[in-house]
Amino acid sequence: KHFGQRSGLTDLIFGRDKEIVKAVDGVSFDLQEEDAVGVIGESGCGKSTLLHTLIGFHEPTKGEIYYEGEPISEFSKADWKEYRRNVQIIFQDPFNTLDPKLTVKETLKEPLIVHNMENKEERIHDVLERVELSPSEQYAEQFPDQLSGGEKQRVAIARALVLEPKVLLADEPVSMLDVSTQASILDLLSDLVDSLGVSLLYISHDLSTVSYVCDAVNVMYLGTNVETGPTTEIIEDPLHPYTQGLISAIPIPDPDYDRPRTEIQGSAQDPVDIGGGCRFADRCPEKMDICEKAPELVDAGSNRKVSCHLHYDHDEIDNNKDAHPT
Ligand code: SF4
Ligand code: MG
Numbered sequence: 001k002h003f004g005q006r007s008g009l010t011d012l013i014f015g016r017d018k019e020i021v022k023a024v025d026g027v028s029f030d031l032q033e034e035d036a037v038g039v040i041g042e043s044g045c046g047k048s049t050l051l052h053t054l055i056g057f058h059e060p061t062k063g064e065i066y067y068e069g070e071p072i073s074e075f076s077k078a079d080w081k082e083y084r085r086n087v088q089i090i091f092q093d094p095f096n097t098l099d100p101k102l103t104v105k106e107t108l109k110e111p112l113i114v115h116n117m118e119n120k121e122e123r124i125h126d127v128l129e130r131v132e133l134s135p136s137e138q139y140a141e142q143f144p145d146q147l148s149g150g151e152k153q154r155v156a157i158a159r160a161l162v163l164e165p166k167v168l169l170a171d172e173p174v175s176m177l178d179v180s181t182q183a184s185i186l187d188l189l190s191d192l193v194d195s196l197g198v199s200l201l202y203i204s205h206d207l208s209t210v211s212y213v214c215d216a217v218n219v220m221y222l223g224t225n226v227e228t229g230p231t232t233e234i235i236e237d238p239l240h241p242y243t244q245g246l247i248s249a250i251p252i253p254d255p256d257y258d259r260p261r262t263e264i265q266g267s268a269q270d271p272v273d274i275g276g277g278c279r280f281a282d283r284c285p286e287k288m289d290i291c292e293k294a295p296e297l298v299d300a301g302s303n304r305k306v307s308c309h310l311h312y313d314h315d316e317i318d319n320n321k322d323a324h325p326t
Contacts, residue, residue: 031167036193036200038210038231040246041220047203049223051171054201055089056080085115088160092172094152098144104128104155105140108162115163127158130196131188150181157188167199168192174209186212207246211235216303219243222279225297229304239306241284278309286310 031037039047052058054065056072064071067083075083091097098107105124112120128136131154144152153173160168170189174182190213193200204210210217211231219227219240227240238244277292278284284291290309297307 031199031201033166033199034193034197035216036190036202036214038202038204038207038214038217039220040204040207040210040217042205044222046220046223047205048171050220051089051169051201051203054169055084055087081115085163086165087167087169088163088165090153090156090160090168090170090173093176094149094156095176097156098152100144102143103140104133104142104144104147104158107155108140108159111159111163117163123162127162130161130192131155131158133158148181149177150185153177153181153185154188157185157192161192161196161198165198167201169201169203171203172205173202175204175206182209189213207235219246224279225305225307226280227304227306227308228297229300229302233302233304239300239304239311240280240308241286241310242280278307280308 039050041047049058053060059073064073066072067087070079072083102110108124108127109120111117112123117123124140125136128134128139133139133151133154139147139151139155144155147155157173168189173189174185177185186209189200189202192198193213200213202210202214207217214231216229217231217234218225219234219242221242227234227238227243234243235247238247276294278287278295281287281291288309293309295307295309295312297305298312300306300311
């Protein structure tokens with residue numbers, strides 16, 4: 001198990017002017033060995049913040065991130081170096097993450113030098129073949145502007161893999177690529193998870209690309225986790241109105257396929273204005289009075305969890321109402 005959570009992981013609170021923004025609120029998930037887990041949500045939902053927290057760019061204000069059972073806040077310098085080798089990130093934009101003055105070989109050599117790895121030439125050759133940039137001798141000598149967008153993203157993936165990490169964090173890795181290239185990069189990622197046994201945390205606004213690669217997903221809305229579970233079950237039977245909206249937005253060619261037709265109206269509210277209730281309430285077609293209270297993430301059976309009053313035990317809600325009349 002690579003990442004784990006103990007009580008309220010990553011409650012990140014940032015100051016913006018004088019206001020306080022809770023960017024990620026008690027999001028919790030586990031990433032096991034050889035898992036591919038997706039995190040879905042619109043831009044501004046806190047996905048990138050979550051990822052930056054995992055690589056130590058931000059510190060959580062509450063909670064703790066555990067890597068292989070150890071809290072990362074207590075890492076020594078040597079632990080951090082080891083962690084940075086084992087946990088690699090693939091960024092969204094392959095056009096800006098490669099140094100235009102370095103050949104592919106020089107780009108791949110840098111991390112090997114930093115981490116004192118042996119057999120550099122051999123590793124570079126192997127990893128280029130692994131990401132299907134073949135013949136590797138030829139690609140090794142090229143500069144980024146001699147490569148297509150897809151080839152650049154393969155180099156970025158090779159750079160992440162060259163240190164033989166245990167975990168890959170991918171932040172919208174195909175969103176800047178054209179559709180036909182997206183499929184081949186998704187195939188590659190999926191194949192890497194299977195063949196190398198590397199774990200993948202895949203962050204995206206696009207449920208269809210995530211479903212292609214990930215066995216499980218976490219759906220985020222305005223910094224909270226609204227639904228989690230196995231990908232196929234969430235797609236076939238989304239429980240949260242927000243997830244239902246996301247899924248009805250995915251084009252599915254089969255006209256007989258019966259799916260929920262929730263449309264999401266409007267846009268996400270400013271995190272600063274969030275009151276105490278359900279964060280999705282102002283866009284939710286199913287909103288009820290009880291939604292003024294924030295729903296908790298509760299068990300919904302078969303490894304699923306959802307945070308929505310529609311899925312609470314109603315007797316319990318009635319009891320609560322009696323206990324606290326409004
Ligand atoms: Fe909609 Fe209420 Fe569920 Fe929030 S808790 S998603 S407002 S039904
Ligand atoms: Mg982002």
